[in-house]
Amino acid sequence: MSKINVAVIGVGNCCSALVQGVHYYRTSSQRSSYGLMSERVGQYDAKDIEFVAAIDVNQKKVGRDLSEAIFLDPNNTPRFSAVPRIGVIVKKGPLLDGLGNHAKELIHVDSSKPSNISELLRESEAEILVNLLPTGAKRATQYYAEQALKAGCAFVNGTPSKLASDKNWQKRFKSARLQLVGDDIKNQVGSTVLHETILRMLSMRGVRIDESYQLDIGGGMESLNALDRDRSIIKRKVKIGTVSSAVPYKFPIVAGSSDYVEFMKNSRTSHFWIKGKYFGKSEFTLDMTLNVVEGPSCAAVLVDVIRATKIARDRKIAGTPIAICAYGFKQPPERLSFDEATRLFGEFSAGRRRKGS
Ligand SMILES: NC(=O)c1ccc[n+]([C@@H]2O[C@H](COP(=O)([O-])OP(=O)(O)OC[C@H]3O[C@@H](n4cnc5c(N)ncnc54)[C@H](O)[C@@H]3O)[C@@H](O)[C@H]2O)c1
Incomplete structure (x- = not known):
């Protein structure tokens, strides 16, 4: 079974729950489908998600292994799974409008030069870039979406910044034959x-x-x-x-x-x-x-969305597949009722609706 190579922007609370969750459902003694929205999405299990790169700006997190960075202050989502060393060192990204006024008082931005993000994505063989920047980081979200386009990565926009619901970005990803899903994760229990x-x-x-x-x-x-x-x-x-x-x-x-x-x-x-x-x-x-x-409620949906985005990539479906966007996000390009979105997602993941529209 092939793995799903994922890079994450923003090693905050949602990222912490996502990394913990993937490990939790991978560990055989703990493993059961309890708590997952879908045990399998297509042929993929939650344990097939592999973290290959992570980006942040916080001095405490940059330079640390992802397994340690997820538990560092100001992250405060509970520790529900021990995570062994992953071997992915958190790299510094450009700050742009990443932090708001209140966050700036608590977070020291790392003083090192930002990494070349598209190069990092290519070298780590990331297939999907998951955007978990803070709300309001519009310019930073657009910057990372550009880097995904340059590196040939699919983009999952977990934040409310307009991307998958923006016609121009839809076109750009479609013509690059890449997937763009979003915007703003709709929590599992939210x-x-x-x-x-x-x-x-x-x-x-x-x-x-x-x-x-x-x-x-x-x-x-x-x-x-x-x-x-x-x-x-x-x-x-x-x-x-x-x-x-x-x-x-x-x-x-x-x-x-x-x-x-x-x-x-x-x-x-x-x-x-x-x-x-x-x-x-x-x-x-x-x-x-x-x-x-909050964190686990967001991560539960991300675990499904990442697997479905990988399926879209496997099937070479470019653009904003509605089956994924309407199921996992509050602001998809097209809104469907909860029941309709869940049905469509199930059909897409089972291969009965191959194009996801
Ligand atoms: N259940 C949920 O928590 C939930 C649900 C729906 C959507 N979301 C969205 O997910 C996003 C993340 O939420 P969170 O609770 O993890 O936030 P958080 O504040 O805990 O984490 C954000 C991380 O991004 C980092 N960051 C800031 N600027 C950066 C930059 N320029 N480059 C790289 N990293 C940068 C911060 O240092 C921090 O580690 C938010 O946009 C939120 O709206 C969350």
């Missing part, structure tokens, strides 16, 4: 998928939605980053766009991160409120709380 699902269910059952909000507080760097409203506005827009697409009319809605609480570490509490009317204009309210750890 506030967006839950909010969207409940609203869709209520709407399908004839309920009129009057108003709704979903406000998150958390202690990861992404929650700190969200205090920087100029940087995090894009995330709010993506969340609101996804959630409101569940209901076929406009209604007042707010969705996004509202505060940073350091001691919560990488966990996030989401408060949901829905007010509406059902039979005979009877009123109801729904008030609900969800608490999850």
Whole structure:
């Protein structure tokens, strides 16, 4: 069975959970499909993912083996799997707009010269570049996408920066015969998928939605980053766009991160409120709380998305395969309902829908 050579940009909380998760599901004594969204995607197991390169700017992480860097401060996602030495040293990338004002106070940027990223990707034989930069790193995301194009790598955009949902980038990857999937991972157990699902269910059952909000507080760097409203506005827009697409009319809605609480570490509490009317204009309210750890919830989806992107690469499908984008991301080039996206993804991975559209 061939391996899937993956390079990662941003060795933060999501990367930590992804690296830990791949090792967790590789270790035979621990291995079971429990917690995976798909045990197999096509012919690929989670254990087929191989990390071949990693890039960051944090002085503490650059120069360290990936297996150590994932556990270094300010990363605070839980350690759920020991990870043996991987033999991949974290390389320095260019900072550009990678860090927001709050993060800059906590993170010392490594002073060494940035690596030549396209060369690093070629030399490490990376097939897929996974972008896990902080929200708001628009220029840095575009820079790394250029490097992927130069090196002949597929690009997975886990961040809300517009790439797979941008026509120009779609064209560029398609004409380079490469895959571009994104944007903004939709968590396995997350506030967006839950909010969207409940609203869709209520709407399908004839309920009129009057108003709704979903406000998150958390202690990861992404929650700190969200205090920087100029940087995090894009995330709010993506969340609101996804959630409101569940209901076929406009209604007042707010969705996004509202505060940073350091001691919560990488966990996030989401408060949901829905007010509406059902039979005979009877009123109801729904008030609900969800608490999850962010990193693993993102990594679960990435493990599927990476395997599906490899299948697209094997089948020489270029551009933005909708079966992967609509399944794994909040802002795909084309939005599908959760059920439809899951069905399409299953058919694509089983080879019944070879082109993923
Ligand atoms: N469940 C989730 O956490 C979740 C869900 C959906 C989307 N996302 C997206 O995933 C991304 C990563 O989230 P996270 O929680 O891992 O963030 P994080 O802040 O923990 O990690 C980001 C990493 O990127 C590094 N970085 C910053 N600038 C860089 C540059 N120019 N080059 C290389 N590295 C750089 C930082 O040093 C840090 O290690 C975010 O964009 C977030 O919106 C996360």
